[in-house]
Amino acid sequence: MRVYRPRGHPLPPSRWRHRLDLRPDGTYVDHRLAADDRSARDHGRWTVGPGPAIVLTPDDPAARSRRIEVVAAGPGRIEVRVPEP
Numbered sequence: 650m651r652v653y654r655p656r657g658h659p660l661p662p663s664r665w666r667h668r669l670d671l672r673p674d675g676t677y678v679d680h681r682l683a684a685d686d687r688s689a690r691d692h693g694r695w696t697v698g699p700g701p702a703i704v705l706t707p708d709d710p711a712a713r714s715r716r717i718e719v720v721a722a723g724p725g726r727i728e729v730r731v732p733e734p
Contacts, residue, residue, distance in 0.1 A: 650720065650729070650730055651667070651728070651729050652727070652728050653669060653727045653728075653729070654725060655725055658725060667681060667682070671703070675694050675695060675696065676692065676694055677692070677693055677695045677705060678690055678692055679691040679692075679693075679705070691708075691709070691712070692707070693705055693706050693707035693709075693712075694708075698716055700718070701718060701719040701720070702716050702718050702719060703716070703717050703719060703729070704716050705717065715731075715732075716732065717729045717730065717731050718730040718731075
């Protein structure tokens with residue numbers, strides 16, 4: 650289970666946090682931790698899938714689409730279940 654908060658939400662200190670920017674134009678940027686501890690970014694398009702899901706389709710044609718299940722959502726908070734690869 651992952652919980653995402655909007656940018657600027659006060660959170661306790663952390664060395665690194667996963668960030669997923671779902672933009673209103675249907676694009677996304679997935680900020681993840683790379684092997685060398687720097688931030689890596691994947692870009693693509695997001696859509697609302699069947700059921701309570703968000704489907705992430707990367708711009709890279711060699712990468713697979715991912716589906717994340719929305720468990721709960723409210724003002725300033727979204728909880729998702731991300732299936733293991």
